[in-house]
Amino acid sequence: MTHIYLLTNDLSEGYVILVTGLTIVFGGLLILTLFFKYALPIMLYIYKIISKGRDKKIKEISPKLNEQFTGEIAAAISAAIHLHLNEQHDNENAILTIKQARKMYSPWSSKIYGVYNKR
Amino acid sequence: MKKIILIFGVLSLLVFIRPLLGMNASSETTTITTATNQSVDSNEDKTFVSEAVGGIKQFYQFTGFANAQSGNLIMILIGVIFIYLGIKFDYEPLLLIPIGLGVLIGNIPFLPGYETGIYEEGSVLNFLYFGVVKGIYPPLIFLGIGAMTDFSSLIANPKLMLLGAAAQVGVFVTFLGALYLGFNLPEAGAIGIIGGADGPTAIFLSSKLANGINILPDGTTVKNLIGPVAIAAYSYMALIPVIQPPIMRLLTTKKERLIRMKPPRAVSQKEKMIFPVVALLLTTFISPSAIPLLGMLFFGNLLKESGKTERLADTARTKLIDIVTILLGVTVGASTQADIFLTKDSMLIFGLGAISFVIATTGGLLFAKFMNLFLKGDEKINPLIGAAGVSAVPNSARVVHAEGLKADPHNYLIMHAMAPNVAGVIGSAIAAGIVLSFLG
Structure with a gap:
C-alpha cells in the first residue's frame, strides 16, 4: 500500500483527496465510456473482417439487420419464457406423505466395498 | 416397571x-466458583x-438481567425495529432481518470474560466476525453480485457510466465533512464511503482503514468504526425509497421527468464477454487497491457471461452469496454491542451518512441534467436515472422506475436506470480503492 502524505494538515489533505479522487473516478469511468463507445465497435468490426464468413451467427443477430428488435422486446420475450418455464405450479399433487426414498447404490458409500478393498 | x-x-x-x-x-468447592470471585467456604454449619x-x-x-444496561435495551429496540421494517415494509429484508437479529444477539447482556461476546478473543462470534474485520466477506459478496449483474444496458449506452461517477461526489464530500467534524484521515475515509451506498464496499474500506488496529503517524490508534459505518450504510440503503424521491422531485421539473429515452439496443454476447475483462483491466490499472472488490465483481460477471461456466455462476449468485450474506448480516448486526457502538462518533456517522446519501443523489441528478445540455433529440436522458448512480443495486433503480411511473405511467425507466446503477457499483469500488491508496 502506498502512503501518500502530501500535506501535514488533515483538512488540506482532505481537499487534495477530494479533488484528485473525484478526478480519478471520473477519469476511470470516462475511459471505460470511451472504450465501449468507440474502441469496442472498432475492435468488433476488425474481428468481423478477420473472421469473415466463419462468424455467421453474430451477423444474423446483428442489430443493424433488426432495428426493430430492441432490448425491451428481448426482455419481454425472455421474461415470458422465464415465467413459462419456472412458474408452472398448476398440477401439483396435494397429497403429502412421507415416501421411503430408495437410495441409489454407490461404491463411494458402500460399506462392503470399504471392507474388502483395504488399501 | x-x-x-x-x-x-x-x-x-x-x-x-x-x-x-x-x-x-x-465436590462442592469445585462446582461453585462465583462470578464475583467470592470464595465459597464449605463450612459444616x-x-x-x-x-x-x-x-x-x-x-x-x-443472566442478562443482572448485566443489562440501558444501552443494551436501546440497541435491542433498534434491532426489533430493523426486523419490523424488513418484514412489514419490505425494506431490503435480506439485509435488515439478519442484521436486526444480529443486533439482538450482540446486545444480550452477558458477563464478560467467558468468550461470549463478539469482541472477546476466541468466541465463536469473534471467529465469524473475522471475515468482516479482515475484509473477506465483501469480495465474496461482490463475486455473487457480479454473477447476478447484467451489464448490457451499460454496454448499450456507455455514457450513462458517467452518472455512476457523478454520484461518487457523495463519498468525497462526506469524507471532507467528517474531517471538519474532527475525525482523522483514515476514519474520515471510512465514513465517506457510506456515500458510495454500497454495503460490502463500506465494510471493506472501513475494515482496512478504521479497524481499531492501525496506528496513525502521530502514535494514536484509529477507532473501530466498522460497526457504525456498516450499519449506517445498510440502513440508509434500506431507506433509499424514503430518502431519494423527495430529492428527485425537488431537483427535476415535471417536464424533465417526462423525458422518454429510446430503448437500449440489443447487446451481443461477444460484447458482454469482453466487458468484464476490459473493465477489470482498465479499472484496476487505475485503482489497484480496489482489486479485491473489482476483481471478484468482474470475475463473477465473466462466469455469468462466458456461457461455459454456468454452474459456477449459479453457485456464486445463489448459494455462495446467500451464505456470505447470512454471516455478514449477523456478525455486522452483532458488532453493535452497546458499550462499543453507542458513542457520540456513531451518532455523527449516522448524521454524515444521511447527508452523504443526499449529496450522492443530488450529484447524480445534477450531472444528468448537465449531460442533457449537450445531448439532443432522443439522445436526451431522463435526469431521474442520475439518482440511480448511487450504487444500492437494484433498490435505487427501482425507486427511479417508480418515480418515473408516477410522472408518466407508461415510461419504463428500470432498464435505463440499471446502467448508472451498476456503474455506481464500479464507481464506488474505484473510489474506495483511491481512498485506500491515499490513506491505507
Whole structure:
C-alpha cells in the first residue's frame, strides 16, 4: 500500500483527496465510456473482417439487420419464457406423505466395498 | 416397571439430599466458583437452603438481567425495529432481518470474560466476525453480485457510466465533512464511503482503514468504526425509497421527468464477454487497491457471461452469496454491542451518512441534467436515472422506475436506470480503492 502524505494538515489533505479522487473516478469511468463507445465497435468490426464468413451467427443477430428488435422486446420475450418455464405450479399433487426414498447404490458409500478393498 | 421407577426415584432422592448429609466436602468447592470471585467456604454449619440461595444468586450474576444496561435495551429496540421494517415494509429484508437479529444477539447482556461476546478473543462470534474485520466477506459478496449483474444496458449506452461517477461526489464530500467534524484521515475515509451506498464496499474500506488496529503517524490508534459505518450504510440503503424521491422531485421539473429515452439496443454476447475483462483491466490499472472488490465483481460477471461456466455462476449468485450474506448480516448486526457502538462518533456517522446519501443523489441528478445540455433529440436522458448512480443495486433503480411511473405511467425507466446503477457499483469500488491508496 502506498502512503501518500502530501500535506501535514488533515483538512488540506482532505481537499487534495477530494479533488484528485473525484478526478480519478471520473477519469476511470470516462475511459471505460470511451472504450465501449468507440474502441469496442472498432475492435468488433476488425474481428468481423478477420473472421469473415466463419462468424455467421453474430451477423444474423446483428442489430443493424433488426432495428426493430430492441432490448425491451428481448426482455419481454425472455421474461415470458422465464415465467413459462419456472412458474408452472398448476398440477401439483396435494397429497403429502412421507415416501421411503430408495437410495441409489454407490461404491463411494458402500460399506462392503470399504471392507474388502483395504488399501 | 414400577420397581424401576421406584429404584430410580430413590437414587435421585439420594443424589439430591446428598449435600444435606454432609457428603459434599470435596465436590462442592469445585462446582461453585462465583462470578464475583467470592470464595465459597464449605463450612459444616452452612445449610442447604443458604447454599441454594447462594447458587441462585450466583446464577443471577450470569443472566442478562443482572448485566443489562440501558444501552443494551436501546440497541435491542433498534434491532426489533430493523426486523419490523424488513418484514412489514419490505425494506431490503435480506439485509435488515439478519442484521436486526444480529443486533439482538450482540446486545444480550452477558458477563464478560467467558468468550461470549463478539469482541472477546476466541468466541465463536469473534471467529465469524473475522471475515468482516479482515475484509473477506465483501469480495465474496461482490463475486455473487457480479454473477447476478447484467451489464448490457451499460454496454448499450456507455455514457450513462458517467452518472455512476457523478454520484461518487457523495463519498468525497462526506469524507471532507467528517474531517471538519474532527475525525482523522483514515476514519474520515471510512465514513465517506457510506456515500458510495454500497454495503460490502463500506465494510471493506472501513475494515482496512478504521479497524481499531492501525496506528496513525502521530502514535494514536484509529477507532473501530466498522460497526457504525456498516450499519449506517445498510440502513440508509434500506431507506433509499424514503430518502431519494423527495430529492428527485425537488431537483427535476415535471417536464424533465417526462423525458422518454429510446430503448437500449440489443447487446451481443461477444460484447458482454469482453466487458468484464476490459473493465477489470482498465479499472484496476487505475485503482489497484480496489482489486479485491473489482476483481471478484468482474470475475463473477465473466462466469455469468462466458456461457461455459454456468454452474459456477449459479453457485456464486445463489448459494455462495446467500451464505456470505447470512454471516455478514449477523456478525455486522452483532458488532453493535452497546458499550462499543453507542458513542457520540456513531451518532455523527449516522448524521454524515444521511447527508452523504443526499449529496450522492443530488450529484447524480445534477450531472444528468448537465449531460442533457449537450445531448439532443432522443439522445436526451431522463435526469431521474442520475439518482440511480448511487450504487444500492437494484433498490435505487427501482425507486427511479417508480418515480418515473408516477410522472408518466407508461415510461419504463428500470432498464435505463440499471446502467448508472451498476456503474455506481464500479464507481464506488474505484473510489474506495483511491481512498485506500491515499490513506491505507
